[in-house]
Amino acid sequence: MQVNFKLNGTPVVVDVEPRMHLADCLRDELRQTGTHLGCEHGACGACTVIVDGAAVRACLMLAVQVEGSSIVTVEGLSTEEALTPLQTAFRKHHALQCGFCTPGMLTTAHALLTDEPDADGDRIRAVLSGNLCRCTGYIPIVDAVLDARAAYRKSDKR
Amino acid sequence: MKPAPFEYQAPATLREAVDLLASDPEAMVIAGGQSLMPLLALRLATPSLLIDLRRVPGLDAIAIDDSGIRLGARVRWRDIEDDRRLETAHPLLRETIAQVAHYQIRNRGTVGGSLAHADPAAELPGIAVTCDAELTLVGVAGTRMVRAGDFFTGPLTTVRQHDEIITELHLPFWPSGRRWAFREFAQRRGDFSLAGIALFYGEDQEGRVANAHVGVIGACDRPQRLMEVEALLNGRFIDEGLIREAAETSARTVDPPEDLHVPAAYRRALVATLIERGLRSAAQHRSA
Ligand SMILES: Cc1cc2nc3c(=O)[nH]c(=O)nc-3n(C[C@H](O)[C@H](O)[C@H](O)COP(=O)(O)OP(=O)(O)OC[C@H]3O[C@@H](n4cnc5c(N)ncnc54)[C@H](O)[C@@H]3O)c2cc1C
Ligand code: FES
Ligand code: FES
Numbered sequence: 474m475q476v477n478f479k480l481n482g483t484p485v486v487v488d489v490e491p492r493m494h495l496a497d498c499l500r501d502e503l504r505q506t507g508t509h510l511g512c513e514h515g516a517c518g519a520c521t522v523i524v525d526g527a528a529v530r531a532c533l534m535l536a537v538q539v540e541g542s543s544i545v546t547v548e549g550l551s552t553e554e555a556l557t558p559l560q561t562a563f564r565k566h567h568a569l570q571c572g573f574c575t576p577g578m579l580t581t582a583h584a585l586l587t588d589e590p591d592a593d594g595d596r597i598r599a600v601l602s603g604n605l606c607r608c609t610g611y612i613p614i615v616d617a618v619l620d621a622r623a624a625y626r627k628s629d630k631r
Numbered sequence: 632m633k634p635a636p637f638e639y640q641a642p643a644t645l646r647e648a649v650d651l652l653a654s655d656p657e658a659m660v661i662a663g664g665q666s667l668m669p670l671l672a673l674r675l676a677t678p679s680l681l682i683d684l685r686r687v688p689g690l691d692a693i694a695i696d697d698s699g700i701r702l703g704a705r706v707r708w709r710d711i712e713d714d715r716r717l718e719t720a721h722p723l724l725r726e727t728i729a730q731v732a733h734y735q736i737r738n739r740g741t742v743g744g745s746l747a748h749a750d751p752a753a754e755l756p757g758i759a760v761t762c763d764a765e766l767t768l769v770g771v772a773g774t775r776m777v778r779a780g781d782f783f784t785g786p787l788t789t790v791r792q793h794d795e796i797i798t799e800l801h802l803p804f805w806p807s808g809r810r811w812a813f814r815e816f817a818q819r820r821g822d823f824s825l826a827g828i829a830l831f832y833g834e835d836q837e838g839r840v841a842n843a844h845v846g847v848i849g850a851c852d853r854p855q856r857l858m859e860v861e862a863l864l865n866g867r868f869i870d871e872g873l874i875r876e877a878a879e880t881s882a883r884t885v886d887p888p889e890d891l892h893v894p895a896a897y898r899r900a901l902v903a904t905l906i907e908r909g910l911r912s913a914a915q916h917r918s919a
Binding site: 474490491492494497512513514515518521527528529530532533534535537538540581585599600602603 | 632633634635636637638639641661664665668669671672673681683685709732733734735736738739819820821
């Protein structure tokens with residue numbers, strides 16, 4: 474089936490089998506391998522992308538379901554030249570080690586802070602509870618997200 | 632972790648969706664996909680055709696009037712969380728739904744999908760049964776209403792016929808001044824709970840319990856009310872003795888499964904503890 478959607482601002486057209494989930498479509502068809510796949514059945518959050526402003530698990534959506542949608546992946550958060558304030562905060566706080574969970578953490582935190590720039594530590598922990606990290610122990614990730622809030626308050630949302 | 636092949640359609644009307652479903656015994660509906668996609672990935676479900684409800688109009692509203700609350704089948708957990716009217720119109724629903732799954736899943740998971748999927752530990756079916764809600768189902772033969780207490784028949788099984796689509800859940804009006812509580816215990820935040828309880832009651836002029844409703848999830852093969860506990864509470868004043876009696880009665884009347892997570896005796900004890908905590912907290916707070 475042919476599917477049209479916007480990926481990080483650029484219109485794309487793909488021809489996929491109905492059974493292909495969105496994460497495979499992004500990675501294998503569109504070669505955007507920033508979106509990671511940990512479990513492929515909704516348990517780990519590594520595949521989180523932002524569909525029409527809402528963070529979702531790309532392994533729990535079919536590519537054919539995003540017809541007409543706008544999708545932001547980790548590739549769409551920053552430019553080639555510079556890291557975003559959120560990414561800079563991850564680096565500053567050592568919020569990643571192997572980096573496998575990081576794309577999902579960044580997209581989830583970006584969606585959260587865009588909607589709720591004043592989210593407190595409890596809210597951030599509740600939201601990130603759906604994203605598994607086997608390296609960091611989470612504390613530096615929460616610290617990084619807390620630190621990045623200031624940038625989202627200044628209407629600079631990308 | 633790749634689903635078996637299937638066809639896909641996203642019909643523009645409910646009629647078309649029902650006709651498509653009726654035309655193929657192997658067809659399935661997909662709403663949020665948050666329960667179905669894992670089943671497809673594990674090939675526990677291998678439908679020939681998926682019928683997506685995403686374009687069907689009229690299923691995504693939350694309507695509140697003096698008969699109660701109507702939740703369209705495609706209302707998401709996120710929509711319930713964001714609707715501030717529910718703070719007074721149905722505080723039990725709002726607080727309970729806040730415990731469902733994780734952030735990303737809450738952006739997709741729906742009322743109709745949760746009811747149809749009928750996980751014994753799912754929160755919404757528990758609220759539907761506890762509150763005596765009614766489901767609306769539309770099939771080729773027409774529309775019918777089913778009481779939540781009659782809808783669930785066991786783990787992942789309901790009285791829904793193959794060609795029927797759930798369109799709405801109606802929760803009866805929530806009067807002000809009710810006392811209520813929801814309590815559950817899960818091993819990790821956002822996971823399905825090992826057991827949960829929902830309860831509410833009114834009070835007569837002297838402050839005795841009236842019209843108690845007590846429901847349980849997770850510690851039974853489907854959401855159910857604990858009629859013995861309700862009968863015990865009605866007409867009595869809540870005190871520590873009654874709370875302990877109610878907790879003991881609840882442990883005795885539930886019939887929990889034995890599974891790989893915990894033994895049945897653990898779930899019984901857990902239900903008793905949750906009932907105790909729920910009753911204690913309800914005695915202290917009253918809804919506006
Ligand atoms: C990691 C994880 C944790 C979760 N934790 C919880 C939790 O704590 N509590 C909880 O309650 N849920 C939990 N869920 C499940 C989630 O809430 C689902 O969203 C919900 O159970 C199903 O809704 P859905 O819209 O996603 O349905 P789908 O997955 O689209 O469908 C589920 C089933 O319902 C059928 N169906 C869907 N809509 C209709 C309709 N209108 N009429 C008839 N049949 C229909 C489908 O054919 C399918 O059989 C969790 C899911 C995941 C992946
Ligand atoms: S890969 Fe999607 S949640 Fe794990
Ligand atoms: S940094 Fe390795 S899994 Fe999170």
